[in-house]
Amino acid sequence: MSKKKISRRKFLVRTSATGGVLLGAMYFGGCGVVKRKIAGIANTAEAPYTGNTDDPMIWFEVSPDNKITLSSPKVEMGQGTFTGMAQLAADELGVDIENIEVKHAASDSGNIDSFATGGSTSIMSLWVPLRELSATMRQMLVNHGAELLGAEPADVEVTKGNITAKGKTLTYGEIAQKVTEWKVPKTPKLKNINDYKYIGKPVPRVDLHDKVVGASIYGIDATMPDMLHGAVVRSTHIGSKYKRADISKAEKMPGVVKIVVEDDFVGVIANSYTEAHNAKDAIQVEWETDREWQTEDIEKMVEVGQGKPVTIQKEGSAKRVLANSDDVISLAYKSPIGGHAQLEPNGALAYVDGEKATVMLSTQVVKITRGEVADRLGISKKNVNIIPTFLGGGFGRRLHTPNAVQAAILSKAVGKPVKCYFSRKEEFQQDTFRPPTHHVLKAKMDESGKLIEAIEHNVSSGDVMYGSPLVPRIAQPLIGSDVGAWRGGMIQYSKIPHYRAVSWRVKLPFATSWWRALGLLANTFAIESFMDELAVKAEMNPVEFRLAQINDDERGSRLKKVIEKAAEESGFQDGVMANGRAMGFAASTDANTPVAQVVEVSIENNEIKVHKVTCVIDPGLAVNPDQIRAQCEGAIIMGMSASMYEKMQVVNGQLTPTIYGPYRMALMKNAPKEINVHILENAETPGAVGEPPLGPIGAAVANAVYRITGKRLREMPLSLG
Amino acid sequence: MKVDFKLNQKEVNVDVDENTPLLWVIRDVLDMKGTKFGCGKAACGACTVHVDGEAVRSCSFAVKFASGKSIRTIEGLSNGEDLHPVQQAWKEEIVPQCGYCQPGFMMATAALLDKIPNPTDEDIDKNIVNICRCGTYYRMRKAIHRAAELKNEAS
Amino acid sequence: MKFRSILLMITLLTVVMVSYNFNEVAEVQLEEQSMEAFGTMMEVVMHKRCMNCHPKGDQPRQGEDSHLHYFGVQRGEDGHGIAALKCETCHQKENNLNSGVPGAPHWHLAPRSMAWEGLSRTEVASVFMNPETNGGKSPEEIEKHMTEDDLVLWAFEPGIGLDGVPREKPPVSKEEFIEAVKIWIANGAKIPSE
Structure with missing residues (x-):
């Protein structure tokens, strides 16, 4: 199939919004308030798209048989981004999604993303630019098609990649073949959201067939x-x-x-x-x-108090309140070194x-x-x-x-x-690991004993962002803290009068880096386990205890809604159920996407068995509800695997184990037989999906186990001993 | 060493070191990339193929043992135009995410259904022990039950 | 005549007595040899290379620490695994030096009746000599099994593990083991009371 490449001509459709908020902000200065501000931005900011946003010529190719190839600057790693992009493009181009083929853009195509594919940002950041590029492309085809048919663009009817005027029809493919000099129109107004055929629908993955017949090329x-x-x-x-x-x-x-x-x-x-x-x-x-490292050496390095502290969140005077109080509850939590263990080396x-x-x-x-x-x-x-x-x-x-x-x-x-x-052993030993973490949480209850007056989260972790080629070295000292390591490490219970989060950073002797959602899993495990312990102390239902301490601002009310919905959909019960199972609750907001999860757990042969998970997520506008569900299911299982089974050790200088099996991971038998995902859409644009649902699962499981056994598991991987 | 075997119903003949893993013969000599390398130690199941109808992890199967046998890979799972019930079910349930481990899972599932046409959840738990990092197990279980239905309908 | 018969009796008695003593000495020697053979044989039998595939439950064990086989591998009805997870899914006719996965002809688990895990060495010997538990095998058949079967003798050539490190072999050589089994069975396969 020969494709005709449209003749390339540089033009400007839309002023590009390059320069990330986060990266842009990094250069402002180094004082504590600024660092906190940066941390705040990183905690909530929507990611702008930093690649090309104004040249449809490098994004689309129209072939004579009316197929459109979308050249994607984002890579497909299972998160479904190709499908989301095809949906955005098909709706604005006015073509059937089956006629769009998404392929990876080679770097010489000019369409490369200056950031990366990661951070749950792809669809969020392309939401506006890709639809605008597609709409511009459509308008351009309409304009030239109208000219070929001797009609006015306004009189042309567009249906499924065809334009019709004066009783004659041309396909986009035919137009592309006939036009030699392209005139670029202004970006037309985007369609009304209700007119979209694909956006918002559970469209099957565009890479589904190839992946089912083994034809996809990795x-x-x-x-x-x-x-x-x-x-x-x-x-x-x-x-x-x-x-x-x-x-x-x-x-x-x-x-x-x-x-x-x-x-x-x-x-x-x-x-x-x-x-x-x-x-x-x-x-x-x-x-x-120089030396032979052991697990204990690493654990000592990441103890809170050992590294460099940076206050990443501060409201009220948590430090003073906690220092002047003699009934402070203080507990510590830990997570191990985690491997990526992805299947393709x-x-x-x-x-x-x-x-x-x-x-x-x-x-x-x-x-x-x-x-x-x-x-x-x-x-x-x-x-x-x-x-x-x-x-x-x-x-x-x-x-x-x-x-x-x-x-x-x-x-x-x-x-x-x-x-x-790489061999598999090399893959395990040369991994860029999820760093181990140590958390110290402190809280003081108010006079009623039902609400938290002051809370502090100290998290120490090996670096995630530092040393990463993604973050300019010059920016690192300015932001001070490790944005990756503390993801999920901020207190979301905004109604508490005094709260504070401190991130301690440590450079470990082996490579540590980003691992799906970075610090989210461990930080949420610590904070949400602690919240559950405080709820029990306060003799409160853990759901009500949480709801009572969240503000009603936009972020807070979205979090409240997922919590309420999860409690309702799961029929949340605090305590052991008639069948001997217990439920566990946890919630988090990561990258501005709140998620609440309720698990139903039993203990069988001294092993924790998760039967059912109810997950409520509010990613804003849901471009593809089915793939959002898939991401939630996957994140839950991957999060369970990491919270319940996985652990890398350092033995006589070597990272081990180096093979699946000894590196225990969730298998089919460990996966819950029921996962119910509910999607709320309390924001008008698409938000993060790939990582946020990984947050609450570890804490939810530990909280359920406590209700059955009376034992608190404060260390991942969760083990009954 | 020269080895003759059937690959997806076609006679093939290769001349390689007799201890070369069948996986690499399929992938690199016969250029069929659907069968994946995951660990090289028969631990993850990404390289699962059928040897005379039995599920075999081809990374740990010396090509000399393939002599005279009939090998089936993901590319040969369907017999023609129609997808194999397992592939069809995988599609209906939209199972794959990154998709890398899926051929191995589908081959293991196809072998399971040949032996146990209506597997229980327990059968699935015990037999399907491949590794999926994206965590698609939840949909896979549904797809395995669906594949059993489709297969029984067809026969 | 009387004297001669007395002499004959004495001679006979002497002969009988001497030969009796002689037999006794020989028998003690044989007994010792047999017990020594038993000990040698059982050092192999009780070794993890043998024990891992004679588990008491439905799952094989593996490795130097005899952990339960990873991935919940099951024995199945015939000891060859289950529908899509046969022993032969991973284990072939010989050790695989590329993957480190061990192999030998008809790689499978011993039947449930031949579970040795947790038994003492005399109990183990009783189990494998008892036709009710050993699949109706005579001592001769047991000898053949133990000295000629490729899967049994794999224990002496266990190859390398997944980490590339050679698997631990039993403390006795294959030749010594075979000899010990033969001596022990030839001498009546007596199991000491321990």
């Missing part, structure tokens, strides 16, 4: 002619530096084409994956290590041909990957083309792509395409 599936396979020797011990390698045995292994020794790594190029990895295993590498297929490089891979940061490859090869960014594929899981794991650089170096060494992938 990074690891990419191929190029004459491709060889690579493997890179990676250190197994924390902090060890490569010194030298003995490659004599590996060189003689079957299938080995070349062994590349760089200053910082050794790579093998062979004819097959197995041969490359076997030869890699035969390389004797000498590493230099990291790697890349690279072809460096002289001054040009092409890299195919699963990445969440196309632009950063391009920059890193260009820098290392010493070539211009313009000469590096990054072709993103479907991601076999993202979750933040693809925000760091040194694997692209390594594949490029290996390719350069042999002048052929080289595909170089």
Whole structure:
């Protein structure tokens, strides 16, 4: 199928709203109030789209058979963004969604996002620009079509990718073929929301068929002619530096084409994956290590009080009230190091041909990957083309792509395409982990004993944002705290007279980074477990206890509504039910999306069994209710897995375990048989969906377990011992 | 070593090291990418295929053992135009998210339904032990029951 | 005549007595040898390489610490696993050096009647010698099973684990084990009272 690319002409449809609120604000200064302000913005801000918002030519391609290809600057990692984008585009273009094919934009298409795919921002940030681009595209086709038919644009009727005037019809495809010089119209008024055919409907995923027949191409599936396979020797011990390698045995292994020794790594190029990895295993590498880390060392580092504190939230005088009171309730909570454990390992297929490089891979940061490859090869960014594929899981794991650089170096060494992938052990040991956390929560009840007078959350965590290529180094000291680590760490109970949150940041000796919703899971686990403990102390129903302490401002009332709805839909009962099960409650607001969850739990053979989860989410306007449900279900199960089973340890300097099984994760048998998701839409635009529903689950489960056993589980993974 | 086997009903012949995992022969020699590499240690199930009708994790199956056998992958799960009931059910329930683990799950499910046409929840829990990081288990369970219905209707 | 018969009687008696003593000595020696063989044999039998697949429940055990097999793997009706999760789903005819997954011909779990987990070594021996629990096998058949079956002898060539580290072998070599089994069975397969 040959596609005709519309002739490219630069034009301006809409003044682009680039420069993120968060990033923009980072440069303002460093005093405490400003840092808090920045923290506040990061806690609530809507993310603007920072890629191209004004050139439909780089977004759309119309083929003669009237199919429209939407070139997506956002990557599809399961979150359903392709489907959401197809919905936005189809409605404004006036075409059937089946006629839209969404594909990843290669970096040389010009349509790259200067941020990343992550942070639950894709649909939220594209809500306006993509509909405007689509509407402009439609108007342009209408205008040129009308001209071809000798009619006025106003007299043209648009139906499903066809325009009709004077009894004659042209398809968009026919128009695109006939027009050589495009005139760009002003962005027309967007359609009324009630006129949308796809937006707001549970449209099946656009990638569904391919994923069901095994036809979707992920990074690891990419191929190029004459491709060889690579493997890179990676250190197994924390902090060890490569010194030298003995490659004599590996060189003689079957299938080995070349062994590349760089200053910082050794790579093998062979004819097959197995041969490359076997030869890699035969390389004797000498590493230099300063010390042998253990889990306890790491745990000590993240104790509250050890790192650098930054006050991220302050209302009233919580510090003073708590200091001057002798009946302060103080409890500590902990979460472990977590692995991403996504199913597709990291790697890349690279072809460096002289001054040009092409890299195919699963990445969440196309632009950063391009920059890193260009820098290392010493070539211009313009000469590096990054072709993103479907991601076999993202979750933040693809925000760091040194694997692209390594594949490029290996390719350069042999002048052929080289595909170089991690083994599963490497994937586990070289992960950019969710850092462990330690939380100290303090509260003082008021005179009635029913309400909180002052509360303070201290969270210490390994860095998430610091050291990330996503955040300019210059901005880091200015914002002071680690925006990622404390996500979900602020107190949402705004009616409490005095509240305060302090984030302690620590740089750990191994790589830590963004993991779906970052600090949200652990922070919500701590805060919402603590709230439950306080409710029990106050002899209050935990739902009423929460509702009584939330303001009725916009944010507060949205949170209240999800809490009320979750209690109602689940028939929330405080205490053990007739069937021996108990319910647990928790809620959070993350990225401006409030979520409440109620779990129904029993204890079987000394294991916690979650039977049913009721989840209420208010993501604002729901572009695709089915995919919002899917994200909630997935986040609940992933959150259960992380809260109940998963734990990485540091043993004699090595991160372990390195394989599924020993790294215990939720399986089919652990998943709740009933998950009821209810969507409230108390905001007019789409908000965050992918991460927020991960927040409450851990606390909800722990709170339910307490009602059955009388025992508080204050440490993830939740274990009955 | 030369190995002959049937792949999705077609005779194939490969000449590779006899201990090469079947997974890599399917993916890289025969260029069918639907079968996925997840762990290389038979722990995640992403590479599940059928060998003479039995579910097998192909990352841990030396190609020499495939000799004379009939191998089926996700690409050969449906026999022609129509999707296999498992694929059809997966579509109806909109199961996949990232989708990477799904071929392995579908192959395991197809093997399960061949042996137990109407699996109970307990059968599903015990037999389907692949790993999905997106957490699609909830929909998968519904899809497995639906696939059983579709398959029984068809036969 | 009387003297001669007396002499004959004495001679006979002596012979009988001497031979009796002789038998006694020989028997004590054989008994010791048999018990030693028993001990050698049981050092292997009681080892985790054997024990992991003779569990008392419905799940195999695995690893050096004999944890329950990951992923809730089940024995199934015939010890070969269940519908879509057979032993052969992961375990093939030989150890897989790429994945570290162990393998041997007809890899499967011992039947429930042959559960050894938690038993003493004499109890284990009673279980595998008793035709009611061992599948109706005679001592000769047991000997053949223990000295020739590839799955039993896999214990001596257990390959590498998932981490690439060689699996621990039983403390006795294959040859010593086979010899011990043969001696013990040849001498009546006596199980000591412990």
